[in-house]
Amino acid sequence: MxxxxxxxxxxxxxxxxxxxxxxxxxxxxxxxxxxxxxxxxxxxxxxxxxxxxxxxxxxxxxxxxxxxxxxxxxxxxxxxxxxxxxxxxxxxxxxxxxxxxxxxxxxxxxxxxxxxxxxxxxxxxxxxxxxxxxxxxxxxxxxxxxxxxxxxxxxxxxxxxxxxxxxxGAYFSGKVKVLIEETYSRSANGGVGFAKTGGNYAGQFFPTQLAVKEGYNQVIWTDDNTHENIEEAGAMNIFIRINDTLITAPTSDRILDGITRKSILEIAQAEGIRTEVRKITVPEVVEAAKNGSLKEMFGAGTAAVVSPIAAFGYRGTDYDLPELTDSYASRFKKIITDIQYNRSEDPFGWRQKV
Amino acid sequence: MxxxxxxxxxxxxxxxxxxxxxxxxxxxxxxxxxxxxxxxxxxxxxxxxxxxxxxxxxxxxxxxxxxxxxxxxxxxxxxxxxxxxxxxxxxxxxxxxxxxxxxxxxxxxxxxxxxxxxxxxxxxxxxxxxxxxxxxxxxxxxxxxxxxxxxxxxxxxxxxxxxxxxxxGAYFSGKVKVLIEETYSRSANGGVGFAKTGGNYAGQFFPTQLAVKEGYNQVIWTDDNTHENIEEAGAMNIFIRINDTLITAPTSDRILDGITRKSILEIAQAEGIRTEVRKITVPEVVEAAKNGSLKEMFGAGTAAVVSPIAAFGYRGTDYDLPELTDSYASRFKKIITDIQYNRSEDPFGWRQKV
The missing domain is CATH 3.30.470.10 (Aminotransferase class 4, branched-chain amino acid transferase, N-terminal domain)
Structure with missing residues (x-):
C-alpha cells in the first residue's frame, strides 16, 4: 500500500x-x-x-x-x-x-x-x-x-x-453534561463500533436527542448486554479520574481507537500519572462520585480535543464533578495543543510540518 | 400524517x-x-x-x-x-x-x-x-x-x-446455503437492527464475504451476546420447520419486522399449520438436523420472496436439509405469489390495484 x-x-x-x-x-x-x-x-x-x-x-x-x-x-x-x-x-x-x-x-x-x-x-x-x-x-x-x-x-x-x-471553531462550547445510557446502545459485540462508519453516528442521534431534551449534551454509551461498562461517548473516548488514577476502557470491536485517547495515555505515562486501561463500571463511578474520590471525567477526540465533563446523569440523579484548578484535563489539553500549534517541543514525534 | x-x-x-x-x-x-x-x-x-x-x-x-x-x-x-x-x-x-x-x-x-x-x-x-x-x-x-x-x-x-x-429478476437463483455466524454480529440490543437503515447492510458485507469464500450464500445472524439465538439473515427473516411445526424468532429491536414474515404467519394460521414465534437456538436446530426432525429452513423477504435453504453450516460442519416434494416453503410461495399476481382470491386483503 x-x-x-x-x-x-x-x-x-x-x-x-x-x-x-x-x-x-x-x-x-x-x-x-x-x-x-x-x-x-x-x-x-x-x-x-x-x-x-x-x-x-x-x-x-x-x-x-x-x-x-x-x-x-x-x-x-x-x-x-x-x-x-x-x-x-x-x-x-x-x-x-x-x-x-x-x-x-x-x-x-x-x-x-x-x-x-x-x-x-x-x-x-x-x-x-x-x-x-x-x-x-x-x-x-x-x-x-x-x-x-x-x-x-x-x-x-x-x-x-x-x-x-x-x-x-470549537466543537463544544463550555463544559459538557452527559447522560449514562442504559436503554439504547451504540454497538454490538462483533459489530462495527470500532470503525468510523456513518451508521455508527446516525444510530446515536435519536438517543442523544432524548438526552438533550433532558438537559444533557451527550450520551455515554455502555455495553449493550449489561449496560454496566462505560464505553465511549460517540464523538469522544471517555477518561475517568478516581483519586489520582486515570482510567479509560480498553479499545475493542465496540470502541473507536481514538488518536487523542492514545496520545493522552502516552502523555500520562511521560508525566508520571498512574493510568489504568480496564473495564470501568457505572456502579464504580457512581460510588466514587458519592465518596468524593471521583475527581474528573473528560472526553477526548479530534473534534473536541479534551472536553471536561461538568456532571453526569444516571437513573434520574445528576452527579456533579468538582471544579479543579489544576485538572488533568487542562494539563493534557495544554500539552497536546502546544504540540499541535508548534508552541513546544514534540518529544513524541507527533507533529508533522505540511 | x-x-x-x-x-x-x-x-x-x-x-x-x-x-x-x-x-x-x-x-x-x-x-x-x-x-x-x-x-x-x-x-x-x-x-x-x-x-x-x-x-x-x-x-x-x-x-x-x-x-x-x-x-x-x-x-x-x-x-x-x-x-x-x-x-x-x-x-x-x-x-x-x-x-x-x-x-x-x-x-x-x-x-x-x-x-x-x-x-x-x-x-x-x-x-x-x-x-x-x-x-x-x-x-x-x-x-x-x-x-x-x-x-x-x-x-x-x-x-x-x-x-x-x-x-x-430473482434475487437468489437456486437454493441457498447459509452459515450460522458466531463471530460477527448484525445488531445490538437497543441498537438499530429493526430499522431498514443503510448501516445495517454495510456491516454485513465483510462477514458475508468471508462466508461466501467458504461456499455459502448468506449468513444467519445470531444474537451478539451468546450467539445462541437465531435471529435473521440480513436480507430475509428465517423460518425453521421441525416436524410439522413452523418456528420463527420474535421480532425485537434487533430484528426487522418483515412483511413477508408476517404474511407467512397469517397464511400458516389460515392453513392450519402449527406455528411458534419464540426464541430458537442453534443447538436446538443442530439437534433436530441430527435426529431427522428438521424438515425445512427458509428465508422470507420482499426481494427473495420465500427462499428455501438447502444446507446450513455450523462450526465446520454442513447440515443438509431434506428435499421435500410438498414443502411449506413452496406452499407459502405459491399462495403469496398467486395473491401478488392476481391469480387467486385475496382473503387477507393484501393486494392493492394501482
Whole structure:
C-alpha cells in the first residue's frame, strides 16, 4: 500500500471565497475552503487523485451510499503557528485507521501516498484558510463512500475518496453534561463500533436527542448486554479520574481507537500519572462520585480535543464533578495543543510540518 | 400524517428507454425505469413531490449522508396480471415501517399521502416496465437520506425522499446455503437492527464475504451476546420447520419486522399449520438436523420472496436439509405469489390495484 501517487491533477479556483468568511465567528464544520481532493475507485483500482474547486458531486439514485451505508471517514486538524507554518498531528494514524475501517466495511484500502500526498497538496493550496485564533483550526475530513450502482445488497464496485477542509471553531462550547445510557446502545459485540462508519453516528442521534431534551449534551454509551461498562461517548473516548488514577476502557470491536485517547495515555505515562486501561463500571463511578474520590471525567477526540465533563446523569440523579484548578484535563489539553500549534517541543514525534 | 399530497408535479421523459431493456434476462435491481419521484424536506416540511426523468442527483460533499449514515429505505414490488393490471402487496405496511425507521434514525416522517399517491402515480407512468415473466417483477425502492450540510455529528436539516423502480429478476437463483455466524454480529440490543437503515447492510458485507469464500450464500445472524439465538439473515427473516411445526424468532429491536414474515404467519394460521414465534437456538436446530426432525429452513423477504435453504453450516460442519416434494416453503410461495399476481382470491386483503 506504499504506492506513490501519480502526479495529482490540480485545477485551481478562479476567485477565492476566503474574503467572505468571518474567521472570528466560525461554527464547527460549516464553512468549506476553496478546494477539495477527489479520487475515484473503478475497474478495481484507485484512479489519479484530483484537486479541484469545492463543488457538488453528482450521483446516480441507485448509488449504494444511499441504500447500504458503505461509508467511512476520518477527522483531523491542521494548525498554524506564529510563523505561518502549517502542521498536522499524527496523520499516519488517521490513514492507518481509515484502512482499518475500510476493511470492516468492505471498502478498498486507500494507498498511503494517495492519502498523505493528497492531504499535503490540498492543505498547501488552502493554507490561508487555517485559522490562527486560539481554539480554532482547520478541520480536515477525509472520507470514502460507495458510488457504485444497483439495489443488490452487496459491496459496490465503485467508490469515491474525498478530502474536504473546514475552518472551524470549537466543537463544544463550555463544559459538557452527559447522560449514562442504559436503554439504547451504540454497538454490538462483533459489530462495527470500532470503525468510523456513518451508521455508527446516525444510530446515536435519536438517543442523544432524548438526552438533550433532558438537559444533557451527550450520551455515554455502555455495553449493550449489561449496560454496566462505560464505553465511549460517540464523538469522544471517555477518561475517568478516581483519586489520582486515570482510567479509560480498553479499545475493542465496540470502541473507536481514538488518536487523542492514545496520545493522552502516552502523555500520562511521560508525566508520571498512574493510568489504568480496564473495564470501568457505572456502579464504580457512581460510588466514587458519592465518596468524593471521583475527581474528573473528560472526553477526548479530534473534534473536541479534551472536553471536561461538568456532571453526569444516571437513573434520574445528576452527579456533579468538582471544579479543579489544576485538572488533568487542562494539563493534557495544554500539552497536546502546544504540540499541535508548534508552541513546544514534540518529544513524541507527533507533529508533522505540511 | 394523513396530509394529502398537493398535486404532484410531473415532467415526463421525451423518449422512453424501455426498448433498450432485455426483459428476458433481468438481474436484480440494476436497470431503472424512465421516471423517479423526488420530494425534498427543507425549512421544516416536506415540499411538493415531483416525478421527473430518472437522473443523477447533485449533493454537496458535506451532505450528511456521506458522513453520518442517516438513511432509510423500503423494498416493495409491483406485479402485473394477465389483463395488464398492476398490483401492490401490503403497501401501507411499507409506509408504516418506513416511518418507524425514520423515527429511530431522526429522519422526519413522510406523510402517507405523499408516499401512496406518489407511488401510484409513478407506477402508472412506468406501468409498461412491469415484467410479466414468472419470477420477475418491478422492484420498488422508496428511500430517504440526509442531504443537509455540515460536519457536525447531528441530524441534518434537509432530506431527500425518492422512489425508484427497477424491473428485476430473482434475487437468489437456486437454493441457498447459509452459515450460522458466531463471530460477527448484525445488531445490538437497543441498537438499530429493526430499522431498514443503510448501516445495517454495510456491516454485513465483510462477514458475508468471508462466508461466501467458504461456499455459502448468506449468513444467519445470531444474537451478539451468546450467539445462541437465531435471529435473521440480513436480507430475509428465517423460518425453521421441525416436524410439522413452523418456528420463527420474535421480532425485537434487533430484528426487522418483515412483511413477508408476517404474511407467512397469517397464511400458516389460515392453513392450519402449527406455528411458534419464540426464541430458537442453534443447538436446538443442530439437534433436530441430527435426529431427522428438521424438515425445512427458509428465508422470507420482499426481494427473495420465500427462499428455501438447502444446507446450513455450523462450526465446520454442513447440515443438509431434506428435499421435500410438498414443502411449506413452496406452499407459502405459491399462495403469496398467486395473491401478488392476481391469480387467486385475496382473503387477507393484501393486494392493492394501482
Amino acid at each position: 506504499e504506492t506513490t501517487a501519480t502526479a495529482i491533477k490540480i485545477e485551481k479556483i478562479k476567485t477565492s471565497k476566503i474574503s467572505q468568511v468571518d474567521f472570528d465567528n466560525l461554527a464547527f464544520g460549516s464553512v468549506f475552503t476553496d478546494h477539495m481532493l477527489v479520487c475515484d475507485y473503478k475497474n478495481g483500482a484507485w484512479q489519479t487523485p484530483e484537486i479541484m474547486p469545492y463543488q457538488a458531486i453528482s450521483l446516480e439514485p441507485s448509488a449504494k451510499i444511499f441504500h447500504y451505508g458503505q461509508s467511512i471517514f476520518e477527522g483531523m486538524k491542521a494548525y498554524k503557528d506564529d510563523h505561518g507554518d502549517a502542521f498536522l498531528f499524527r496523520p499516519s494514524d488517521n490513514h492507518r485507521r481509515l484502512n482499518i475501517s475500510a476493511n470492516r466495511m468492505c471498502i478498498p484500502e486507500i494507498p498511503k501516498a494517495y492519502f498523505m500526498d493528497g492531504l499535503k497538496e490540498l492543505i498547501n493550496l488552502d493554507k490561508d484558510w487555517i485559522p490562527q485564533k486560539d481554539g480554532s483550526s482547520l478541520y480536515i475530513r477525509p472520507f470514502i463512500f460507495a458510488s457504485g450502482k444497483g439495489f443488490h445488497a452487496s459491496p459496490a464496485d465503485e467508490y469515491k475518496f474525498l478530502i474536504c477542509l473546514a475552518p472551524s | 394523513e396530509t394529502t399530497a398537493t398535486a404532484i408535479k410531473i415532467e415526463k421523459i421525451k423518449t422512453s428507454k424501455i426498448s433498450q431493456v432485455d426483459f428476458d434476462n433481468l438481474a436484480f435491481g440494476s436497470v431503472f425505469t424512465d421516471h423517479m419521484l423526488v420530494c425534498d424536506y427543507k425549512n421544516g416540511a416536506w415540499q411538493t413531490p415531483e416525478i421527473m426523468p430518472y437522473q443523477a442527483i447533485s449533493l454537496e460533499p458535506s451532505a450528511k449522508i456521506f458522513h453520518y449514515g442517516q438513511s432509510i429505505f423500503e423494498g416493495m414490488k409491483a406485479y402485473k396480471d394477465d389483463h395488464g393490471d398492476a398490483f401492490l402487496f401490503r403497501p401501507s405496511d411499507n409506509h408504516r415501517r418506513l416511518n418507524i425507521s425514520a423515527n429511530r434514525m431522526c429522519i422526519p416522517e413522510i406523510p402517507k399521502a405523499y408516499f401512496m399517491d406518489g407511488l401510484k402515480e409513478l407506477i402508472n407512468l412506468d406501468k409498461d416496465w412491469i415484467p410479466q415473466k414468472d419470477g420477475s417483477s418491478l422492484y420498488i425502492r422508496p428511500f430517504i437520506f440526509a442531504s443537509g450540510k455540515g460536519f457536525h455529528a447531528s441530524p441534518a436539516d434537509e432530506y431527500k425522499f425518492l422512489i425508484c423502480l427497477a424491473p428485476s
